[in-house]
Amino acid sequence: MKFVKLFFSIFLMFGLLISSISPGVAFATDSVDYSGAVSRMKQLGVLDNSISDDTKIFTRGQFAKAIVVVDNLIDTASAMEGSTVFPDITANSEQSGYVNVLMNKQLITGMADGKFHAEAAVTYSEITTVLVKLLGYSESDLTGTWPSNFISKASNLRITSNLTFKKNDKVTIRNAALMFDRFLNTEIKSQNGNGSEKVTFLDSTNIYSDCIIYDNSDTASSLAENEVLTDKGVLYVTDSNTKLQVGATYRVRIENEEITKVYGITNGTESITVKNMIGNVVYYNKDSIEKSMTLPSSIDYYYHGTKEKYENLSSFIVTDMTIMFYSNNNSTNNYAVITDPVYSKPQLALNYDPKSNKIGDITFDSNTKIIKSGRAISTSDITERDVVYSVTDINGKNKYILVVENYVEGNITNFLTDVYSTNGIQLDSKSYYYSNSMNITKLSSFGKGDLVALILGYDGKIEDIKKIDNKTGSLLECLILGNSKTNDNLSDNEVLTDKGTFTYTDNLGSLDIGAKYELYISDNTITKIEKKENITDNYVVTEKYGLRMNIEDSSGLITNKELPKASVYYYHGEKIGYEDALASINNFSSIILSKSSNNKDYEYAVIIDPCFSAPQIFVGKGTELWSEIENSSYQYIYRNETYTTDLDDICENDVIYFVSDIWNRNCYIYAKHQAVSGTIKAFSPNKINATSITIDNQIYKFSPYFSKVKLNNCYTGKYVSLLIGVDGKVVDIEY
Incomplete structure (x- = not known):
């Protein structure tokens, strides 16, 4: 009984705790993870980082500090430094603050000799009693006598699972770390008695939270510097020197939507950079070797903080996105965070000199690809309306140069403003918003009604604005499939392309049928020919018999062969298969073939009827x-x-x-030679606007080449002869 009374005189604890909280046990893992527990307690400051041997005893001094840290009493303890009632505690030491605040809260007292004995070991009975009482339990809540009742409760709460100690055994640092680690995730005693509200000790004290980092200012333009998007919402990191890794889970302290302390990272991540994705199979490089993996369906995937459905992943994952997989101690994946490529500050290509190897801060070199519209280009392909970025994955690897040609033209109808400033422009009543790098001081020289071009970045936001005299339109890659010579439905200034029918002016020059061009198009009118993109092989069929044909190339050489195989065939502007293409060919048909990128196969073929x-x-x-x-x-x-x-x-x-x-x-x-003779029965719709004529109850349409002046001497009942053309339409009338 003397030892029992002495212990209670030393640890008279815990009128402590938390109100409006409920009972139960949240910690359900019985595994013994000493190294993980020690690491986590060092992160939180429960243990000193200087500890190198965790098999040594856990002292009373270390225990006092640990209680202060887990009970969130650091600031209070600091304020109470400067005095002491124990001769073996220095008055101005941190130790004095720990002991004073615990004495003040009746959580701890000295030993029988009047000293504190910070170097003495804590026993198994002492640590289990403290932890159980910190959870809100008193002796009246327990059955049996001390210390067995507290040791039994700690076991029931799984704080001491798989630990075998006698009540007076000295506790080592690693065992203390394990018990504190489990204790933090154990539910406190309910204050309402019904157990409906389950709150862990950690939740009740807000010592730390574990946050998944979904985005930072590098991966999301909507976040300011030092802001991060987490599973707890958008938080501000108060330490400007701290950069939190996207995809990782951090142990942090959160106060008023600010991360005021970062204890450390709680998990390892493994990342891959997407090169290609087919279905849910991702292709990537590791150690310069191409590898692939099927994305596991058993984990959660987050993209800009939104949990994405597994079946939707392939719809938005593109080249150079990074997928970071969380790995727990068992090396299994619990979640993955997907991030966009990281874009440099945009550089405008206005006045760019192709002979230069730089645009602003971006340097071109032979080892870095330049990509525009999904294909590799050279610096000579960069135009004055382009916006240029240096792009990497989130780890700063897999660099390439992205050239974006994305602009809109129109008249300014409004300037958009928020409470403080302008944030966008309406062009022809459609809204566009400024990027963070847009120089808005330029706006003073623009007004409503001005015809302008907005230069847009990769995200569709405005990077620049310039006045223009006429609309140039958008740049399109077009395959020329016909003109007025090959198609009676087209006028002299129209061309048929794989993107539709467009008009153009003679001063632009000619467009070769079967060739691909980059064309600027505004309101279905070609305003500028940027360049011809390919060279074609051009053949004329001089004779066809069965599956074979004699074809003449541009040099006049005639060879006998079957129709060359191509990935796709175009005829009358429509895509057709090989058999239909073969059937469409006649003597004097023209065949235009374009080589694939491998310079072996044909990418496409355009077949044109004799003209x-x-x-x-x-x-x-x-x-x-x-x-x-x-x-x-x-x-x-x-x-x-x-x-x-x-x-x-x-x-x-x-x-x-x-x-x-x-x-x-x-x-x-x-x-x-086809003449139809008979009596005129009718004109349709009428003689002045006639599109057809009826002869003896048979209707004949007029050819576009028919001169309607000939109808002046025609009338219903008159006997005439119609001369019929190759298309079955009336070319002329003989009286």
Whole structure:
């Protein structure tokens, strides 16, 4: 009984604790992780970082400091330094503050000899009693006698699981660390008695929180310097020299939405930089070796703080994103954080000299790729409206140069403002917002109604603004598929492309059918030809039989072969397969082929029908048409399904066409003789605007080449002869 009374005189503790809190046990792990517990307690300051041998005894002095730290009494203890009641405690020492605050709270007293004995060992009975009482339990809550009742409660709460001590055994540092580590995550006694509210000791004292770092100012432009996005919300790191690693979990103290102390990182992370992703298989490089992995479906994935569905990952993960996997002590993944590439400060390419190896702070070198619109380019491909970035993954590796050509043109309709300043512009009533690097002092020279170009960065925000005289439009890569020569539905200043039909002006120059161009387009009008992107192989089919054909190249060399294989075929502006492409080819068809990047296979083929001239009516020899026929380098005459070379086979009222490939390298004369005679029954919709004529109840449409002046002498009931062209439409009328 003397020892029991002495112990209670030493540790008269804990009227302590927390109100409105509930009971229960939250800590359920029985494993013994000494090194992890020691590391975590050092992070929190419960143990001194100077400790190198954790098998030594845990002293009363170390125990007093540990109680102050876990009970969040550091500031109070510091304020109470300067006096002492114990002759073996220095008055102005940190130890005096620890002991004084614990004495004041009736949590600790001295020994029987009047000294504190900071160097003496703490026993198993003493530490379990303190920890259980800190959780809000008193002797009246327990059954049995001291110290067995407190030791039993500590065991029931799993604070001492897998530890085998007798009540008077001295506790080592590693065992004390393990018990404190478990104690922090143990639920305190409920104050309302029903156990409905479960709160751990850690939650009740706010010593620290474990935060997953989702983003910082490097990975999210919406975050200010020293701000981080965490699973606890957006927090401000008060120490400007502290940089928290995205993807890691940190043990921190949070006060008023500020991280006031960083104890350390609680987990290891392993990161990969995405090179490509197919389905949920990610391809990446490690130690210069390409590897792949199927993303595990059993973990949570976070992107800018949002938990993403596993099946949606492939929809937004792109090249140079970084995926950081959390690894616990068992080397299994519990979560992953996905981050965008890290972009440098944008540099405007205005007035850039292609001979230079720099734009602003960005230096070009032969080892760093330059990417624009998803493909590698050279510095000569950078234009004045481009915005240039140096891009890396979050670890500063896998660097490349990104060139962004993204701008909009229009009239300023409004300047957008918030409470303090302007933050954007409306262009033709559509809103655009400034980037953080936009020089807004330029805005003073702009007003509503001005025609401007907004230079946008990779994120769609405004990097620059400039006045323009006319709209240039957006840059598009277009494959030219037809013009008025190959398509009767196109006017002389129209071209058909894989992006649609556009108009252009003669001063722009010609666009080669089958070639790819970079074109500036505004309101469906081509305003500028930036450049031709490829060289094509051009062939004319001189003769076709079965699956094979004679084809003539641009040098005049004729070879016999099957239709070359290409990834895709275009005919009349539409994509078709190989069999349909083969069936579409006739004599004098033109075939344009473009090589793939490997310079072996063909990326695409464009097939163009033989080109027919405007129809002309043959009325006899000695005419202008007859002279044109005689002087043409025709190979033959095709008249009413018969081949001939005799000009005398051409008859009066034949409809004559000069037929050639699109390059006019080969030509023949097509003569069609089809006349329809009868009585005019009607004009549709009327004679003035007639698009067709009815002869003896048969309707015939007029060709675009038909001269409607001929209708002046026509009327219902009149007997006429219609001359029909190759397309079955009326070319002329004979009375």
